[in-house]
Amino acid sequence: MTDVNLVWLKRDLRLSDHQALWHACQQGKPVVVFHLFEPEYWQLPDTSYRQWRFILQSLGSLRQAFSKNGGHLSFYQGDIIATLRKIAQHCRISGLYSHEETGNHWTYQRDTRVSHWCQQHAIPWYQYQQFAVKRGPINRDNWDSFWHRVMDVAPCPMPALRSTRLGPGASEHANASYPGNDQLAAKTAQFGGIQTGERLLESFLAERHTNYLRDVSSPSRGQQYSSRLSPYLAYGCLSLRQVVLKTRQSLLKEETKRTLQAFKSRLHWHCHFIQKLETSPEYERTAIHPDLRGIRTDNFDGDRFKAWAEGQTGIPFVDACMRYLRHTGWLPFRLRAMLTAFSSYHLWLPWQHPAQYLASLFTDYEPGIHYPQIQMQSGTTGMNPFRIYNPIKQGQRLDPDGHFIRRWLPELAHLGNSFIHQPWLCAHVSPDCYPAPIVEVSSAARLARQKLAVHYRQHVSANHTQKVIKTHASRRREGSRRAPPTQHSNQLDLF
Numbered sequence: 001m002t003d004v005n006l007v008w009l010k011r012d013l014r015l016s017d018h019q020a021l022w023h024a025c026q027q028g029k030p031v032v033v034f035h036l037f038e039p040e041y042w043q044l045p046d047t048s049y050r051q052w053r054f055i056l057q058s059l060g061s062l063r064q065a066f067s068k069n070g071g072h073l074s075f076y077q078g079d080i081i082a083t084l085r086k087i088a089q090h091c092r093i094s095g096l097y098s099h100e101e102t103g104n105h106w107t108y109q110r111d112t113r114v115s116h117w118c119q120q121h122a123i124p125w126y127q128y129q130q131f132a133v134k135r136g137p138i139n140r141d142n143w144d145s146f147w148h149r150v151m152d153v154a155p156c157p158m159p160a161l162r163s164t165r166l167g168p169g170a171s172e173h174a175n176a177s178y179p180g181n182d183q184l185a186a187k188t189a190q191f192g193g194i195q196t197g198e199r200l201l202e203s204f205l206a207e208r209h210t211n212y213l214r215d216v217s218s219p220s221r222g223q224q225y226s227s228r229l230s231p232y233l234a235y236g237c238l239s240l241r242q243v244v245l246k247t248r249q250s251l252l253k254e255e256t257k258r259t260l261q262a263f264k265s266r267l268h269w270h271c272h273f274i275q276k277l278e279t280s281p282e283y284e285r286t287a288i289h290p291d292l293r294g295i296r297t298d299n300f301d302g303d304r305f306k307a308w309a310e311g312q313t314g315i316p317f318v319d320a321c322m323r324y325l326r327h328t329g330w331l332p333f334r335l336r337a338m339l340t341a342f343s344s345y346h347l348w349l350p351w352q353h354p355a356q357y358l359a360s361l362f363t364d365y366e367p368g369i370h371y372p373q374i375q376m377q378s379g380t381t382g383m384n385p386f387r388i389y390n391p392i393k394q395g396q397r398l399d400p401d402g403h404f405i406r407r408w409l410p411e412l413a414h415l416g417n418s419f420i421h422q423p424w425l426c427a428h429v430s431p432d433c434y435p436a437p438i439v440e441v442s443s444a445a446r447l448a449r450q451k452l453a454v455h456y457r458q459h460v461s462a463n464h465t466q467k468v469i470k471t472h473a474s475r476r477r478e479g480s481r482r483a484p485p486t487q488h489s490n491q492l493d494l495f
């Protein structure tokens, strides 16, 4: 039996700045690089066909890159342990190489099984950081400098791929069929792959960033002027380090300073959020503040959830955002926050179910960003202010002439500007054509505030809040002009 090193590609679908691949290829032994389609993963409620398709496209482009450079990429389907066993019947596995994944509960359990299997078989599993995210205990006070240290390391060069070979029983083509159940194919989702990601980065740094600050939250212009790099970072088609490096180079030009500085902060938040889930995996399932676990547990109103999920709440801006997201797989940050807040506050739905549903709609689903953001926007961290967006005012501000609403709610296309944000005021809109609002926005927000105030008075202990702040809150960064947090304001940081 020959000795081989295995490289398991997970959310790192690229060739350059790929530490696992680089290190495996330096060992002087044949290398099997594989991706595994795991049917069980694709049945989870937070996964979806649109993510699967993006990955498939990315693997297609990666496979081409391998063959162009004289290498092989292998594909397996099934359970990871069964796959490792199959490989081990034909070759001696010297080492398993991969990146450190901060995934959902399922991938965490899967990785735990892999770790046990490797230990049982005395196979070392080398895992490499691909983001500035630390395993194990962290010191929040110097996390910021840790991020800079990680980003300052020179990117790994692309290794010679000639040592790679096809794995035993593997397929050379990513031809697995989708094992999930959802039918929500995003009609105009982003196309996966290294080249598409690189082109987007180039166009963003060269031109598109100019309107970033102005248009990043715009429902109609955000898709052009936001970087749109999120799925390429989520599935590792681009290395975050390389994106940071190129952004730093572009920042040397005076005219790009303000916008690119704002963009660079987001690249920092990226890791900052993933660190939260890495350190506290309970973000996925349980309110981070122990005293806030009891809110919203009294009801899960299935009809309300359905109306929200299908873009049929009767609040045009909410519905237009949801239908746009279902169609495209993407939404600007502000509007993701608004949809979440609307379901958590106005509809008073427990956050877990909407969180999974939104995750499945996002092509760029990144558990480490997603769950902490959901909790932050749902008011369950106890350390962020309650942001109860008024969706009518948001619509009037971000879509003043109603173009976006008319585009995504064609049944309202005939309405003029005076009614487009509040069609219930117009006598000519029949509920057969567009539903009456399922809640009255102002009173639903007032009720949510009252419920929260009562809950806080009766159940939230200041001691517990202090503990949560100590464990989970970000520290003020050097040079930040924001005021330091006070318990009274409940305002800590953007995070």
Ligand SMILES: Cc1cc2nc3c(=O)[nH]c(=O)nc-3n(C[C@H](O)[C@H](O)[C@H](O)COP(=O)(O)OP(=O)(O)OC[C@H]3O[C@@H](n4cnc5c(N)ncnc54)[C@H](O)[C@@H]3O)c2cc1C
Pocket: 216, 226, 227, 228, 229, 230, 231, 233, 234, 263, 266, 267, 269, 270, 271, 273, 331, 332, 333, 334, 336, 337, 340, 359, 362, 364, 365, 366, 367, 369, 370, 373, 374, 377
């Ligand atoms: C409820 C909710 C859920 C979210 N879920 C996800 C998710 O699953 N995956 C995901 O990538 N982003 C998520 N975000 C963050 C943000 O909305 C997206 O990263 C952003 O809209 C992607 O578009 P972009 O690449 O053009 O972003 P840009 O503004 O161009 O930012 C560049 C990159 O920085 C990172 N980034 C940007 N904003 C944030 C942020 N607020 N927090 C952390 N990182 C950020 C992303 O990697 C992004 O690609 C979520 C936000 C909210 C409010």
